[in-house]
Amino acid sequence: MTAAGTAAxxxxxxxxxxxVTFPRVMHAEWTKLWSLRSTWVSITVTALLIVAFGLVQSxxxxxxxxxxxxxxxxxxxxxxxxxxxxxxxxxxxxxxxVIGGEYATGTIRVTLSAVPxxxxxxxxxxxxxxxxxxxxCLAAAVTAFLASQWLFLSGTRLSASLGTAGVxxxxxxxxxDMALIGVLSLGIGALxxxxxxxxxxxxxxxLLAPGLVHFLxxxxxxxxYLPSDAGQALMSLARPAGALGPWTGLAVLCCYPVAxxxxxxxxxxxxxx
Amino acid sequence: xxxxxxxxxxxxxxxxxxxxxxxxRPGTVTGFLGPNGAGKSTTMRLVLGLDRPTGGRVTVNGRAxxxxxxxxxxxxxxxxxxxxxxxxSARSHLLALARSHGIPRxxxxxxxxxxxxxxxxxxxxxxFSLGMGQRLGIACAxxxxxxxxxxxxxxxxxxxxxxxWMRNLLKGLAAEGRAVLVSxxxxxxxxxxxxxxxxxxxxxxxxxxxMHELTRPARVRVVSPDAxxxxxxxxxxxxxxxxxxxxxxxxxxxxxxxxGRTAAAHALTVYELTPRAVGLEQVFMELTRDSxxxxxxxxxxxxxx
Numbered sequence: 001m002t003a004a005g006t007a008a009x010x011x012x013x014x015x016x017x018x019x020v021t022f023p024r025v026m027h028a029e030w031t032k033l034w035s036l037r038s039t040w041v042s043i044t045v046t047a048l049l050i051v052a053f054g055l056v057q058s059x060x061x062x063x064x065x066x067x068x069x070x071x072x073x074x075x076x077x078x079x080x081x082x083x084x085x086x087x088x089x090x091x092x093x094x095x096x097x098v099i100g101g102e103y104a105t106g107t108i109r110v111t112l113s114a115v116p117x118x119x120x121x122x123x124x125x126x127x128x129x130x131x132x133x134x135x136x137c138l139a140a141a142v143t144a145f146l147a148s149q150w151l152f153l154s155g156t157r158l159s160a161s162l163g164t165a166g167v168x169x170x171x172x173x174x175x176x177d178m179a180l181i182g183v184l185s186l187g188i189g190a191l192x193x194x195x196x197x198x199x200x201x202x203x204x205x206x207l208l209a210p211g212l213v214h215f216l217x218x219x220x221x222x223x224x225y226l227p228s229d230a231g232q233a234l235m236s237l238a239r240p241a242g243a244l245g246p247w248t249g250l251a252v253l254c255c256y257p258v259a260x261x262x263x264x265x266x267x268x269x270x271x272x273x
Numbered sequence: 274x275x276x277x278x279x280x281x282x283x284x285x286x287x288x289x290x291x292x293x294x295x296x297x298r299p300g301t302v303t304g305f306l307g308p309n310g311a312g313k314s315t316t317m318r319l320v321l322g323l324d325r326p327t328g329g330r331v332t333v334n335g336r337a338x339x340x341x342x343x344x345x346x347x348x349x350x351x352x353x354x355x356x357x358x359x360x361x362s363a364r365s366h367l368l369a370l371a372r373s374h375g376i377p378r379x380x381x382x383x384x385x386x387x388x389x390x391x392x393x394x395x396x397x398x399x400x401f402s403l404g405m406g407q408r409l410g411i412a413c414a415x416x417x418x419x420x421x422x423x424x425x426x427x428x429x430x431x432x433x434x435x436x437x438w439m440r441n442l443l444k445g446l447a448a449e450g451r452a453v454l455v456s457x458x459x460x461x462x463x464x465x466x467x468x469x470x471x472x473x474x475x476x477x478x479x480x481x482x483x484m485h486e487l488t489r490p491a492r493v494r495v496v497s498p499d500a501x502x503x504x505x506x507x508x509x510x511x512x513x514x515x516x517x518x519x520x521x522x523x524x525x526x527x528x529x530x531x532x533g534r535t536a537a538a539h540a541l542t543v544y545e546l547t548p549r550a551v552g553l554e555q556v557f558m559e560l561t562r563d564s565x566x567x568x569x570x571x572x573x574x575x576x577x578x
Binding site: 015017018019020021024025027028029031032035036037038101102105106107109110112113114115116117272273 | 318321322323324325338339341342343344345346350352353355356357358359360361362365366368369370372373374375376413417418
């Protein structure tokens with residue numbers, strides 16, 4: 001009665017090929033993501049932030065290295081990746097908006113009536129947003145690294161190339177860190193179903209939690225397991241005392257989005273939309 | 274075809290929908306009426322699987338909504354006039370929806386034209402009026418060319434031209450063989466649009482019948498110089514006759530035809546024989562009098578509206 005019956009009347013649409021599939025849900029989420037100006041603004045700001053802070057820090061490091069007896073300096077990629085200290089906030093806010101914005105505007109009811117099984121929506125949002133953040137941050141990290149080396153650090157003690165041991169891992173690790181934080185904040189947005197609450201929780205986890213832990217438990221190893229510190233382990237060439245190794249850091253970092261997204265999935269299915 | 278059986282939804286200890294059973298048939302416009310808070314919107318959300326029923330079930334074309342491989346092609350819904358992200362254009366909103374089902378882009382342009390939003394399709398919906406929002410919602414509902422359409426208060430915010438457009442659209446959708454369920458507070462609009470009526474109050478079914486049946490003439494006014502004699506002749510079981518003034522009768526329980534025949538058979542003169550239909554509004558008020566949740570008090574002693 002549906003497809004055949006009405007298509008004949010309208011003489012238009014052939015709905016025989018229409019059905020919900022996961023790639024199509026991803027395509028829909030891709031369309032929604034890029035059809036908002038706020039996405040373009042946040043993504044551009046994130047990329048510029050990473051490149052600009054990387055260049056500034058590399059410039060300062062190079063000047064420091066040039067001074068007589070100037071030692072220290074961070075690892076070869078550390079200065080160029082300086083912007084990754086700030087980028088999580090831009091990425092986190094956008095991650096919350098990706099799903100919180102749907103609740104704020106009522107679009108979520110339209111989305112969930114198109115995909116009434118619901119979970120594909122959450123997975124598709126996480127996959128699309130995570131992939132976009134990874135791609136953009138990787139490009140920004142490589143740009144920041146190459147430009148820093150070319151402009152400031154070539155010929156110094158911190159001279160390095162993309163072929164230098166650990167550098168590809170640090171650059172990809174920085175991008176992966178952002179992607180995972182993006183997915184984490186998206187999960188927080190899905191739990192909060194509200195942009196203001198989601199953003200507060202995300203900033204709290206990324207900014208206040210490390211400060212509190214360092215302040216209350218200065219000698220504890222707990223801090224190393226926070227998303228901020230675990231992420232740092234992923235993008236450092238050198239490994240400071242007490243920090244996790246890069247692979248342990250990755251494993252720890254993955255636990256956060258997995259746990260939050262899992263909880264969001266359970267509630268998404270259970271709660272009335 | 275939308276079928277609900279014993280549909281019940283409780284929020285905490287408040288029962289929003291209570292044991293509702295009804296059917297929305299293809300080819301008809303079914304008006305869904307009830308006072309504010311009666312449970313109309315909740316029922317529609319249950320149809321679309323947005324809320325989970327506490328008891329009973331509702332199916333669309335024989336299956337639960339969520340079990341359809343292409344839900345947008347089974348039921349199109351307009352639940353809220355403003356259910357689009359204000360920062361997104363109408364076209365992008367529809368395109369994203371279409372892509373979730375693999376509906377071709379061409380169809381997006383079609384529904385935009387159908388609802389008359391072509392000029393503003395590229396604009397962000399933030400600036401849309403309530404009426405434009407309703408039209409965008411209709412476009413979403415029709416995107417998948419569904420066999421059933423569920424619309425919550427689609428006439429709200431439309432200008433007179435829009436109201437007429439909506440009336441013809443709903444009738445057209447039914448004429449194409451679709452099942453149309455539409456809620457409204459505008460009784461006069463419903464009276465001319467709907468074929469079937471479902472009335473609920475406090476979540477319970479009050480009436481489910483045809484519009485004709487609900488508003489059929491309840492009494493006949495007869496003006497005759499022989500009113501008294503005619504009244505005696507018409508009297509019988511199930512017939513109620515009153516005479517508001519000499520020479521005039523109000524007859525309940527008989528249609529015009531038998532009254533006319535009786536008069537003719539006895540050679541009585543009749544000046545006027547008028548069926549008095551009861552307005553849908555009046556029927557609705559009487560049906561739902563006991564289930565109005567938010568009643569205002571009349572200001573000057575008249576009946577509360």
